[in-house]
Amino acid sequence: MLAIHMTKGIDTPSGELERADEPVSQRREWPQTRTFVRMLLIIVALATTLWLLHALREVFLLVVLSIFFAYLVAPLVNLLHHPVHIRGRQRNPPRSLTIGIVYLAIFGSIGIALLLLLPILGEQVTQFANQAPMYLTTARGRAQKLSTLYQQYQLPASLRDAVTNAVTR
Numbered sequence: 001m002l003a004i005h006m007t008k009g010i011d012t013p014s015g016e017l018e019r020a021d022e023p024v025s026q027r028r029e030w031p032q033t034r035t036f037v038r039m040l041l042i043i044v045a046l047a048t049t050l051w052l053l054h055a056l057r058e059v060f061l062l063v064v065l066s067i068f069f070a071y072l073v074a075p076l077v078n079l080l081h082h083p084v085h086i087r088g089r090q091r092n093p094p095r096s097l098t099i100g101i102v103y104l105a106i107f108g109s110i111g112i113a114l115l116l117l118l119p120i121l122g123e124q125v126t127q128f129a130n131q132a133p134m135y136l137t138t139a140r141g142r143a144q145k146l147s148t149l150y151q152q153y154q155l156p157a158s159l160r161d162a163v164t165n166a167v168t169r
Contacts, residue, residue, distance in 0.1 A: 076102045
């Protein structure tokens with residue numbers, strides 16, 4: 001039910017009071033324009049956020065790795081950061097010294113492990129490279145045996161394809 005008020009306004013079915021002196025097309029375009037502007041701002045904000053994430057991906061990677069590494073190192077630091085008794089007096093080592101000792105122990109153990117394992121790994125890679133032609137010959141021989149089995153049993157093509165796909169996975 002529409003009613004005209006003394007203020008020259010018209011009640012709409014939604015209960016809002018509209019100005020009678022504004023054109024109807026202008027009253028209906030504003031919500032559409034506002035929705036368009038809102039969607040445009042959301043798209044621009046999303047594109048800017050994605051661009052920032054892309055531009056700062058190396059920094060984010062470093063921050064995530066440093067947080068992860070600090071999370072793993074913190075229990076070792078807390079374990080070593082205890083008072084030390086020297087000449088009957090109790091002394092607390094600085095936390096930075098404890099952190100340095102932990103980092104030195106971690107990187108030192110990684111360095112020693114690499115020093116011991118790299119020569120063995122190098123020999124194994126060399127052996128694999130020397131034996132690779134033999135592995136290839138063996139694989140070809142097995143494929144040839146499979147092919148003769150297919151021909152001997154005269155399997156349908158669909159079954160052969162299913163078996164081949166299952167074996168090569």
